[in-house]
Amino acid sequence: MDRTYIEKHANQLIFFLAIVIATFVTAVAVWKVQTVAAAERQEHLSQEVLRFHVLANSDSKRDQELKVKVRDAVLDWMEEALPQGMDVEQTTRWVREHTDELEEISKQTLEENGADDTVSAAVSTCYFPDKTYGDVTFPAGNYEALRIEIGNAKGHNWWCVLYPNLCFLDTTNAVVPDEGKKKLKNVLTEEEYSQITAESEFKIKWFFWGDDK
Known part of the structure; x- marks a missing residue:
């Protein structure tokens, strides 16, 4: 086989591999930048909201009903009691x-419904998917x-966001009012807000109430 032919194709292969490696390195670099940016957005967002988490004793129908009653109470x-006009730190x-x-209200609600489960209420840092x-x-x-835990706190949970005052509802509910989005x-930068908004089949209602999700 002609030596010139071999060298030509060897150079083409080297050039192709160089492009592949450069593309891979660039993709990894972009991924790292995006990952860091996403982590920074999440960290800032976490500083601007206070979530509300209610965990049922179990997934039995009875315990799930009790969870909803505690949530509502x-x-x-x-x-009625939470002062208006506070920021996230004050809230x-x-x-x-x-x-x-909050614990006392939860316990009274359980007792009124014939349950004697223990209840704990605390503000803590929790991981959410x-x-x-x-x-x-x-x-x-x-x-x-x-975080309000009922009994063993092993059941399906419900959550919403207390600050800003909004709670998520399921697909049967209305879309977000403009004033709610505001x-x-x-509390976010324009870029951060644009990054956390996306099209979805779900609906959201900015409200102080939530549904069982």
């Missing part, structure tokens, strides 16, 4: 200062949350 009380501090009342409703996605990561947009 707690949100009823907080809607978190207020909730921490009233965990005893990605969650998308409507056109808003909360990326996976650690968030501060008011509440979240006001």
Whole structure:
């Protein structure tokens, strides 16, 4: 075989491999940049919201019904008692200062419904997976949350966001009012807000109430 032919094709192969390696290195670099940026967005978002998490004793129908009753009682009380106009730090501090009342309300609700499960309420840092409703996605990561645990806290949980005052509902509910979106947009940069909004088949309602999700 002609030596010139071999050298020509060897050079083509080397050139092709160089392109492949350069493309791979570039892709890895872009991925790293995007990963770091996503982590920074999640970290900032986590500092601007306070989530609410209720964990049922188990997945039995009875325990899930009790979870909803506790949720409703707690949100009823907080809607009346929680001062308006506070920022996320003030809201978190207020909730921490009233965990005893939240536990008592939860226990009374259980007792009124014939249950004697233990209840604990605390503000703690919890890991949440990605969650998308409507056109808003909360990326996976650690968030501060008011966490109410009923009994063994092994059942399906329910969550929403206490600050800004919004709770997610399922697909049967209305889309997000414009004024609701502004509440979240006001505490994020324009880029961050655009990054967490996306099209979805789900619906969202910005409200103080949530559904069993």
